[in-house]
Amino acid sequence: MFPAETKVLIVDDMLMMRKLVQKSCKDLGFSDFLLANDGDEAWKVLNENSDSIGLVISDWNMPNLTGLAFLKKVRADEKLKQVPFVLLTAESEAAQVAEAIQAGVDNYIVKPFNLNTLKEKLEQTYKKVQRRIAA
Numbered sequence: 001m002f003p004a005e006t007k008v009l010i011v012d013d014m015l016m017m018r019k020l021v022q023k024s025c026k027d028l029g030f031s032d033f034l035l036a037n038d039g040d041e042a043w044k045v046l047n048e049n050s051d052s053i054g055l056v057i058s059d060w061n062m063p064n065l066t067g068l069a070f071l072k073k074v075r076a077d078e079k080l081k082q083v084p085f086v087l088l089t090a091e092s093e094a095a096q097v098a099e100a101i102q103a104g105v106d107n108y109i110v111k112p113f114n115l116n117t118l119k120e121k122l123e124q125t126y127k128k129v130q131r132r133i134a135a
Contacts, residue, residue: 001029001123002055002084002126004030007033007034007052008033008034008053008055008056009034009035009036009042009046009057010022011036011039011041011056014059015037017059017088024115025057025118027115028115028118028119034053037062038065039062039069039070040065042070043065043073047080053083054084055122056074056085057086059087060100068099068100068103071100071105072104075103075104081104082129082133084129085104086105086106086125087100087107087108088111088113089109091110092110106129107121
């Protein structure tokens with residue numbers, strides 16, 4: 001699992017969902033958060049904190065810059081491309097999941113989710129990132 005001191009960027013256009021994800025992450029031991037309400041804002045926050053953010057959890061469907069478009073920008077940026085990235089989505093269609101995987105997402109979580117699902121997905125993401133670093 002990610003170390004408890006990992007700074008987490010939570011991106012969602014709905015305040016209630018940002019707070020829910022933050023509370024769930026707190027319940028898993030995380031304590032350092034940055035919040036953004038869309039991909040545009042998240043892109044600015046990530047660039048301003050590129051040395052300290054260790055995990056991005058982003059909604060997929062947002063105005064201005066979607067989670068998928070945000071992911072593609074992150075993966076295309078040389079200094080940010082290794083940041084672990086998890087997409088939250090209400091969609092579970094295979095084509096969308098395939099598109100996210102093609103774009104380089106580390107994992108995705110279908111909403112609604114519970115604490116156990118979040119924990120499991122973050123553990124999978126951490127293992128995947130560790131394998132990527134070791135390679």
